[in-house]
Amino acid sequence: MSNRLVVGVLYTPEFNDRFEQHLAELAAIDPRIEIVVEPYEEPSELRSGRGVPPYDKVRHLAPPLTDEQRDAFARIDCCLTLDLPFDVAAMAPRLRWVQALGVGVSHLTSAGLREAGIRLTNASGANAASIAEFVLTRVLGEFKQVRRLDANQQRRQWRPVYGEGLAHRTIGLIGFGPINQAVARRARAFDMNVVVLRRSAAASELADEVVGPEGLHDLLSRCDIVAAAVPESPETHELLDSAAFAAMRDGSMFVNVGRGTLVHEPALADALHSGKLRAAAIDVAAVEPLPEDSPLWDAPNIYISAHCSTDPSGFFDAVHDVFNRNVARFLADRPLVNEIEL
Template identity: 40%
Template sequence: MEPIEQEAAVRYTDADGLADALRDADALFVYDFLSTAVPGAWHAANRLRWLHIASAGVDPVMFPAMRESDVVLTNSRGVFDNSIAEYVLGQVLAFAKDFARSIKLQRERTWLHRESERIEGRSVLVVGTGPIGRSIARLLRAVGMRVAGAGRTAREGDPDFGTVHASARLNEHLPEFDYVVAVAPLTEQTKGMFDASAFAAMKPGARFVNVGRGELVVTGDLVEALRAERIAGAALDVFDTEPLPAESPLWTMENVHISPHMSGDFVGWRNALVEVFADNFRRWRAGQPLVNVVDKGLGYVPSGG
C-alpha cells in the first residue's frame, strides 16, 4: 500500500470505524472480504465513486443501495483461479485414492490392502463457467477426466468445457456425472441450487465439491443425502455458516472432507490481493478503464469484463 499512500490519503479501519472512515472517501477497498459491515456504514458514503473487494465473490457488498448507486464495483478475479483448481484436483484424488482412510489406518497401525479408483475417464460437471471454473476444467481435463460445464447459457464448442449446460436445467444433467463441482457466484438464481432434488438427481456414487459459496447448498438436504447414501461423498470448503458450528453433523461424517474456506489461499495470497487493488488504483488515478468491473445486475464480472 505504500505507493498508494504517497498519492492519496489512506484511512485504515475495522468494522466499527467504517462509517467514520467512509465520510468524504472517494474509494473503498474492502480487504476483509467476509466482512458484512459495509451495508450498515453505507449512509456515510457521501462521495464514494469506487468500491473494490478482495475476493472474486461480491455478495457481501451486493445490497440494494449499492446495486442502485453509481458506485463502480470491482473484484479480485484471477488471483485464486489456479490454486482453487489445484484444490479441486486434490479432493478428486483424495476420494479416488481413499487417502482419508489410509491416514486413519496408518494411525491405527493397520495394514489393509485395498484397490483404488482411476480418475482418467471419469466425468465432471463444473457448475460455474467463470475464470475459476475454467481453470478447474483445464486442470481436470489435463489428467484425463471428461469435463462439462453448467452456466447461464447452454452452448457447444466451448474451448474449456466443450459442452455447457444451462444451469436452469441442472437437475436434468446431474445424473451423467461422477463428480459435481460448485463454483458458481452467489446470486438470487443460484442460492440454494443444490437442494434435495439436485442431490436426488446425482449418481449414487457421485462426489460433490463446493468451492463456490456455502449458500449455494441447502445444508440440511446435503446432510440427508450423505446419510442416506444418495451421494457417495462431499468435499466442502465453504458453508452457509462460518466457522462451521461444532454441532454440525458434517464434522463426523467419514465421507466428508472439510476445509476452513482456504481452497484458494496459497502462500502470498494476501499480498496478491493488494497488488490487484494497487493496479486498479493506478488505472483509476490515470483515468484508464478499470479491470474486473462487476455487472451489478448480474452479480459478477461478465466474460471479458
C-alpha cells in the first residue's frame, strides 16, 4: 500500500489515561498514517438492542451525527471504535476495516459491514486477565462470606464468620475463549476441577473435561460454580432459561461476565428467590443500564456491577497493541489478527 492511510480513533478516551501516548505509538508505525480523532458513542440501550435482530426496533435511539463526525467518517480508511452508525458505508465510503474496541461485536455487525465488504477484527484477549480476576473475586467474596464480615465490622461486632474453601470444588465454564481460559488457569491454582462447555468438545490441557453444547444441562448439574463468558449470538440468546437454572446443582453459584442476553433474567431471579442458587454475580445485563424495575435488583444474594469487570489502563494498552499490529499488517496486506468472519 503506497497511499496515505487515514486511521480513525473513534472511541471516547475518558478512561484511557495514556491516550496521547497511544496516538503517538500509532503514528510512529508508518509515515503514511494520518490519524483522525473524533469520538462516536451510542447510548447503552442502543448498543444492547443492536446485539440481537431485528435491529430496526432500536434505530430511533441512534444519535444524530455532528458535522465533525460526518467529516471524520467520510475520510477514514480504517478505525478503532466502540460503536458504528447504522449503514456506515453510506457515510464512510473509504472504510475497509474496523477494529472493535472490545471482544463483543454483535452490535457492530448491524452497521452493514458484511454487505459493504468491510472487514472486522476484535480485541479478543485484551481484558482476559482482569476479567478472570474479577470472576474469582466474586466467587471468593461469596464463599469466604465477605459481605457478612463487612457487615459485622460496620456494626462493630467481633463475631466469627467462617468461609468455605474452593479446593476440589467443580467450576463449569460456559464458553472457552481467552476470558474463561484465564479463569481456568486461576481456578486450577485453587485446586478446583474445571469442566468446560464450548462448541467444539476438543480436549484442553486447562480443563479436566470438555463437553459440547448438548451437554449443557448435565454440566450445570455437576458444578458448584458456573461462570459464563460467551459472545452474543442467536444461538446463545437466553440459553440459560428456567430449565437450565432448574438443572443446576442445588446451592451453586452463577457468574456472568460475557453478554447479558445469555440469561433469561426473570428465571435467574426466581432461582435466587427459591434458594436453588446460593448466589449470582452479573457484570452484564440484557439491557444496560439494568432497568430500575428489573427483578434482579430485589433478588437475594446477587452481586451486580455495571459492566466494569476490566482494568481500563491495562485494557487500553492491550487494545492498542492489537490495533497497532493490525495497522502494520493492513499496510503490508498481511492477514489481520482476530479477524471475525461476517
